[in-house]
Amino acid sequence: MLSDLQLHRVAERRIPRREGPGDLDGQRERSLIHRSALLQLSGAASRYLPSPTTVPDNHQQDETPESDAAALVHRDDLQSQDFAAVQPCSFLRMGFKYRGKQSVNRSSRLAVTAEDYWGVEVQIQEINLDQGYLCGCMRAEDVPHAQGPIVTFWEGEIIDNQNASFMTSKWGASLSTDLRHWSKFPAFTALQNEVKSRHGRCRGLSSYHSIFMRWKESFFLNARDDTGTSLTISGFYYICLSRETGTIIGFYFDPSCAPCQKLELEPKATAGGGIAFGHYAFD
Numbered sequence: 001m002l003s004d005l006q007l008h009r010v011a012e013r014r015i016p017r018r019e020g021p022g023d024l025d026g027q028r029e030r031s032l033i034h035r036s037a038l039l040q041l042s043g044a045a046s047r048y049l050p051s052p053t054t055v056p057d058n059h060q061q062d063e064t065p066e067s068d069a070a071a072l073v074h075r076d077d078l079q080s081q082d083f084a085a086v087q088p089c090s091f092l093r094m095g096f097k098y099r100g101k102q103s104v105n106r107s108s109r110l111a112v113t114a115e116d117y118w119g120v121e122v123q124i125q126e127i128n129l130d131q132g133y134l135c136g137c138m139r140a141e142d143v144p145h146a147q148g149p150i151v152t153f154w155e156g157e158i159i160d161n162q163n164a165s166f167m168t169s170k171w172g173a174s175l176s177t178d179l180r181h182w183s184k185f186p187a188f189t190a191l192q193n194e195v196k197s198r199h200g201r202c203r204g205l206s207s208y209h210s211i212f213m214r215w216k217e218s219f220f221l222n223a224r225d226d227t228g229t230s231l232t233i234s235g236f237y238y239i240c241l242s243r244e245t246g247t248i249i250g251f252y253f254d255p256s257c258a259p260c261q262k263l264e265l266e267p268k269a270t271a272g273g274g275i276a277f278g279h280y281a282f283d
Contacts, residue, residue, distance in 0.1 A: 105260030132163030
């Protein structure tokens with residue numbers, strides 16, 4: 001801890017002196033430099049000195065709690081290096097298609113027996129990495145008890161610390177709900193402790209090997225009333241995309257419905273072995 005006298009002496013040692021005791025300009029300049037240096041040193045020292053109001057009656061100064069100090073460091077780290085957009089991914093582009101399935105636990109409210117999964121196709125319609133936004137369409141086929149394909153429009157947010165964090169704070173999801181669902185992804189395991197300590201944020205997401213998102217279905221596109229299937233679009237998906245393979249895994253959460261719905265998608269390949277980027281057409 002530096003006293004005012006010590007700060008004064010440190011400032012004096014750092015200030016160059018001019019020759020000539022009668023030089024008034026030099027004295028004024030030294031006074032200004034001295035005052036500036038003293039303020040800088042005092043400001044730097046104040047970050048480590050407790051406020052006078054925190055000193056107890058016995059004049060023993062308490063140390064800053066480790067958790068508070070860590071929180072300050074965490075905020076500085078995030079402000080300086082981690083509010084960056086997620087870097088582009090070849091598997092996450094406008095027009096990109098995925099195909100796979102969605103499965104539901106047999107114990108959920110859906111009256112399913114042997115048919116506990118159905119085919120799903122997804123296409124990205126728009127994406128803006130700077131805004132952490134994307135949207136697209138989802139087509140579900142062979143849904144138990146449905147009269148035909150179910151097509152919905154969805155909007156998503158990319159977890160990038162800037163536009164969205166791992167904390168949902170809406171759609172009926174609590175912090176425990178978030179942690180329970182994000183923890184289902186193996187790619188989240190290495191981030192879990194930091195996400196907890198940083199209130200939903202984490203360093204290094206812009207170039208992480210997986211991209212985390214939330215997809216929320218907004219409305220039906222084929223104007224079909226499928227209430228008989230017990231399917232709703234009031235919930236949302238926790239999504240994880242692998243930059244290496246393009247595989248998408250999702251877990252659906254709806255506070256008014258039983259959980260355990262899982263989405264599994266792979267990039268849709270063309271007949272020639274490439275990836276399809278064609279326009280999505282609905283029947």
